[in-house]
Amino acid sequence: MPKAAGGFAVTLSGVSADFETGLKDVTGKLTQVESVMDLETLRAQVADLEQQASDPSLWDDPESGQKVTSQLSYRQAELRKVTELRQRLDDLAVLHELAKDEGDAASVTEAEQDLAQLAKEVDLLEVRTLLSGEYDDRNAVVTIRSEAGGVDAADWAEMLLRMYLRWAERHDYPTDVYDISYAEEAGIKSATFKVTAPYVYGTLSVEQGTHRLVRISPFDNQSRRQTSFAHVEVMPEVEEVDHIDIPEKDIRVDVYRSSGPGGQSVNTTDSAVRLTHIPTGVVVSCQNEKSQLQNKVAAMKVLQAKLLQRQKEQDRAELDALKDGGSSWGNQMRSYVLHPYQMVKDLRTEFEVGNPSAVLDGDIDGFLESGIRWRKQSMDANS
Structure with missing residues (x-):
């Protein structure tokens, strides 16, 4: 892991910064996420759904019962995720400070790696807060x-x-x-x-x-490339x-x-x-x-x-x-190339990966x- 003057470095969103700066960035982003998610309202929703789920008559209407339990499970997981991230971030700051004071290089390195992982998890949670369209919360x-x-x-x-x-x-x-x-x-x-x-x-x-898929066709006896x-x-x-x-x-x-x-x-x-x-x-x-x-x-x-x-x-x-x-989406939105090279590229965002097998196996979160x-x-x- 690269180092910067006066401190150990960690890469966050492609920018090299010392641990303290990185910690501040991630903490600030998590605070924004907590504000958008409105944790007090989320806790109230969980409490209300728990009360509904405990009502014996809930399953008189199986479809309604399934909807309530599904919403409860999701909101509980959402609340648990953000509170655990906050706790891990607070603990990490203390652990890093102790490791640095004691000169424990291995623990400092581990803290830097944990911060990089936390940054990724906060980024994913932040994406959820961008879903505010009229129907975004639906199946x-x-x-x-x-x-x-x-x-x-x-x-x-x-x-x-x-x-x-x-x-x-x-x-x-x-x-x-x-x-x-x-x-x-x-x-x-x-x-x-x-x-x-x-x-x-x-x-x-x-x-x-x-x-769009480009590959050697498994159905062509001459093994020609097919789009x-x-x-x-x-x-x-x-x-x-x-x-x-x-x-x-x-x-x-x-x-x-x-x-x-x-x-x-x-x-x-x-x-x-x-x-x-x-x-x-x-x-x-x-x-x-x-x-x-x-x-x-x-x-x-x-x-x-x-x-x-x-x-x-x-x-x-x-x-x-x-x-x-529509014009904003365009017709061709992604290319999957298996030959002559290996790459999957989104034509709108320019996001690309070099492992089509993983993508085709469901790894599409990026x-x-x-x-x-x-x-x-x-x-x-x-x-």
């Missing part, structure tokens, strides 16, 4: 579609589906796959799934756009307060048998449901539930989310946060963080 409904590239594009769409599901798994976020349309040879034509966690829509919304495209659409889950009214006459309902890869039947009854919104032409499908009724309910939620997005685009056209393919910061800076510049 996310994500649709992935293969685009140009034939069988490679279908395979690429399936790789993206795995990437997002692995990301959710890393964070212990529950997922629910509503529908997968398999391609004939390999991969998928499209998939729609929900991720359940507070602020997950705000987090994943920066993933919306076209994702494939897949589109990611991210929507907030609709809640009762949204008042999305869809008259029955505006919906066409088709039922069919669920199928697996290559058209293989996985259900002997017509339980899968396809809904078509006649006025707009929006089509959604669901086949993951066991009954036709359950699939219809799930498909209706996705349809409502899509129509909510369209409505908000029309009502607030100047905002690109929910807009599919891209999410840089995307959220970029969006906030873009909004501030345009306000």
Whole structure:
């Protein structure tokens, strides 16, 4: 670790500074985070949710019960995270001072390393405070579609589906796959799934756009390089307060048998449901539930989310946060290159990593963080 005159050095956000200066910077940033999070209000929310969770009648409505317990778990974790960071930071200042007084070089070095780790954790927590959009605190409904590239594009769409599901798994976020349309040879034509966690829509919304893959095609017998495209659409889950009214006459309902890869039947009854919104032409499908009724309910939620997005685009056209393919987001938002070199690069933020395998295994937090910061800076510049 590099040293600076008069003290031991630690690198924070790419800037070399002595320990005391670094500690002051991290402490100041954490104080700002605590102010934005409003810890007193957060504690009051936890107390209120704990009271609701202790009510025996809560589970009379399972959906409401699940929502309360999920919110309670998240807010408890949020409060615990920020209070633990504060305690660790306070302890670190004391430990570093003692180690320096005693001339314990090993402990001083350890304190510097701990400060660097704390800086990263505070930065991640700070990103959460940037999610202040109208729907940012909601669950996310994500649709992935293969685009140009034939069988490679279908395979690429399936790789993206795995990437997002692995990301959710890393964070212990529950997922629910509503529908997968398999391609004939390999991969998928499209998939729609929900991720359940507070602020997950705000987090994943920066993933919306076209994702580009460059690689040696595993489907080309001449091993030629292939460029494939897949589109990611991210929507907030609709809640009762949204008042999305869809008259029955505006919906066409088709039922069919669920199928697996290559058209293989996985259900002997017509339980899968396809809904078509006649006025707009929006089509959604669901086949993951066991009954036709359950699939219809799930498909209706996705349809409502899509129509909510369209409505908000029309009502607030100047905002690109929910807009599919808006000028601020652009069509191509990220490139994944596996050949002739290894790199994943966000075309908006310039954030890049040289380990595509880790990214495709769900390690996308760096891209999410840089995307959220970029969006906030873009909004501030345009306000």
